[in-house]
Amino acid sequence: MSGFGLYLAFLIPPLLIGFLVQGWLKKTVAAQMQVRVANGMTGAEVARMILDRNGLHGVPVQAAPGGPLSDHYDPRKRTVNLSQGVYDGNAVASAAIAAHEVGHAIQHEKAYAPFRLRSAMFPAVSFASSAWIMLLIGGALLGLFGLVKIAIVLYAVVVLFQLVTLPVEFDASRRAKQQLHGLGLVSSGESKGVSNVLTAAAMTYVAGALAALSQLAYYALAFLGNRN
Structure with missing residues (x-):
């Protein structure tokens, strides 16, 4: 197989999976944004109640400046940031997304090990994610194999970060469901939409981690596999 063919073999399947999953997410969120929660609470109110019931009175809930799916928890500022549609919305999707982000705040408070590891890795990953591609291109063009190896190691750090992110995200969703049901914030009929x-x-x-692993495997084979 040619180098370009090898690249396509490693690149195309994860790209297709990622595209399909993103489409699934957007379709699912759009559908559940049309389903109003029975209690009429907005995402901001749901987040606030869960935070308060878990003793996190000092964690603010604020509208994020980004568009849809820009919701996130900022561990540096300890803030729950919700996109406008989630913040003001009183739909099943709003409640689910808000509860998920609060799940990260609870992880932070309880010093959940994978969350702590991901936070500790963040500075190194910020550097690695911007530096690895420049080193890879520079090393390949100049024939400096040492730079190529450093680039691949840096990219491996980025991939490791994505793998560590998986249990963090799955656990946040588990906590979200637990809080929504435990506090009676969603009805039994709304549970399927939340899930x-x-x-x-x-x-x-998962799709992002798969794509990153596939790309790492390609670089390892393309640049390290032919050294003999």
């Missing part, structure tokens, strides 16, 4: 949203969101991280 659909959280499962689709979690699968985007």
Whole structure:
């Protein structure tokens, strides 16, 4: 197989999977944004109640400036940031996404080990994610195999970060469901919609990790496998 053929073999399947999963997520969220929760609570109110019931009164809930699916928990500022549609929305998807982000705040408070590991890795990953491609291209063009090896090691750090992210995201979804049901924030009829949203969101991280692993395997084979 040619180098380009090898690249396509490693690149195309994960890209297709990622595309399908992203489409599934957007479709699922859009559908559940049309289903109003029986209690009428907005995502911001759901997040606030879960935080308060878990003793996290000092963690603010604020509207994020980004668009749909920009929701996140910021461990540096200890804030729950919700996209406008989730913050103001009173749909099943709003409740599910808000509860998921609060799940990260609970992980932080309880010093959940994978969450702590991911946070500790973040500075190194920030550097590695921006530096590895420049080193790879520079090393390949200049014939400096040492730079290529460093680039691949840096990219491996990025991939490891994505793998560590998986249990963090799955656990946050587990906590979200537990809190939503335990506090009576969703009815039994709304549970399936919550699960659909959280499962689709979690699968985007699985697809991302698969794509990163596939790309790492390609670089390892292409640049390290032919040294003999």
